[in-house]
Amino acid sequence: MEKDSIIEIKNLNKWYGDFHVLKDINLNVKRGEIIVVCGPSGSGKSTLIRCINRLEEFQEGNITVDGIELTHDVKKIKAIREEVAMVFQHFNLFPHLTILDNLTLAPMWVKSKPRKDAEETAMKYLKRVNIAEQANKYPNQLSGGQQQRVAIARGLCKNPKIMLFDEPTSALDPEMVSEVLDVMVELAKEGRTMVCVTHEMGFAKKVADRIIFMDAGQIVEENEPEKFFKNPESDRLRLFLEQILSH
């Protein structure tokens, strides 16, 4: 393992039945790096980041997260999930719990923190995403943008080394996208490792250290934002950029 990489993916292959969704993926993410993964739908980008915290199993290859190699071993999976937080497209807040309880659930049950400490931490992160005043409401009483900010705060509560974002703004009404992106930009400045699957090219330009373009289950091109947008090397990326930036 390279000294400063925190996620190391080697020769990763995954099939859904006979369908080859991930083809020979190799990717190293450095500590503190901000990676944006983009590509047409069905290209395997969500599947890729969901392999990192083992929401998806894979058949071939290795993934090493912060020195822990991902295997079937439940303890290792647990150890990795403690370091990795994930924000989902559909927020996936727990609708039967208040916002505050959503945030304190894992710290209290997984890390056995006393309620008071867990609530203090939760309030700190709720303030960070500008939503502290909603702490005692239920998720369904909040707008999509607010729910997604809560989801980000829930991820932050375990102070993870890595944040994974799986199309965090795709399910939002247009006017709510920016409040979520603003929070993500703030997070990016703090030096936490982030891997974001997103179509928000403005966000990619602003904060990404590296952008990865996937198509048909493989990485087609990776580059720093400047070159990625100005001088795409592959035809497929050029076509993709034309399609999403033309209007």
Added chain:
Amino acid sequence: MAVYEQKPTKAAPSSSKGAIHWLRENLFSSPLNVALTLFGVWLLYLIIPPLVQWLYIDATFSGTTREDCAANNGACWVFVNAKMDMFMYGFYPVAERWRINLGLGLFVVFLIALRFILNNKIKFVLFNLYIATASILVIGGVFGLEFVPTEKWGGLMLSIVVAAAGIVLSFPIGIIVALGRQSELPIIRSICITYVEFIRGVPLITILFMSSIILPLFFPEGITFDKLLRALIGIVLFQAAYVAEVIRGGLQSIPKGQYEAADAVGLSYWQKMGLVILPQALKVAIPNLVGVFISLLQDTTLVLIIGLFDLLAMVRITAADSNWLGMETEGYVFVTFVFWFFCYIMSIYSDRLEKRFDTNLK
């Protein structure tokens, strides 16, 4: 191009509300609807007046013997009144009946206490404490309480004991079977599926016969197993399968994202199920669960065929008393009312639970 002023909000037109509007919308909206309404009114006219006549107007309420009823054509409630103790306690020794009343009273105290206690752990402890106290009170044999064998239990008290034990025991078993049916381990899954499909393919009466007549054949000679206990085992195994299916329905309504989010925050399998999935699944399942429990309460009347004297059986026994021959009708009307009352209370309770757990408030 144009710019528009903000428009004022107006009240809804008066023709869309009020009693006359409601009548027109709901009872007389079409020729078929008019016909149905008139037919319904006619049916009510046929049924209600004679019923009221028999139940109240011509009925006898006071007296002590059959002869007091002779003057009236209506119901003889004197019978129900005279046999009330039998209906309630069966053959439970008269001197010990206070124990059942106390057990019931403690239940009311327990319910009230639940409203003031917020901590779930204390609630759980209190619940178990109540079950233990009530069992000791009803069964006896310790703390100087006389032991009352289950052959003497009967009437409403027996129905409630069977229903309550059935609910309390089949619920956790049902949860475990429902989870087992979703398990990724093929052996556990097939055991649970076989169990559910087997039980659901057999009527409760058959299971009661099996547990009360066939089961003892497998025990060595001399070992007897309480009849009520055998019936209870049958009922619990039967109900657990239905509870499991209702809960499985609830589990299936939970989106995959909830499982993933619970995994992603690092919860273990049992934490995920206990803290995230089941609370939501059970909430969805409340109406159907209460439906299962209501039919369980009604099914307790089947224990009479294996020789236990529940409320319904007590009517048959008391109406066979030579002083009260032919009084079944009054007895069955009374039993109907008692069962309706308990089922209705369960329905109301289920409604209130649903509202209390509703977090989709706007």
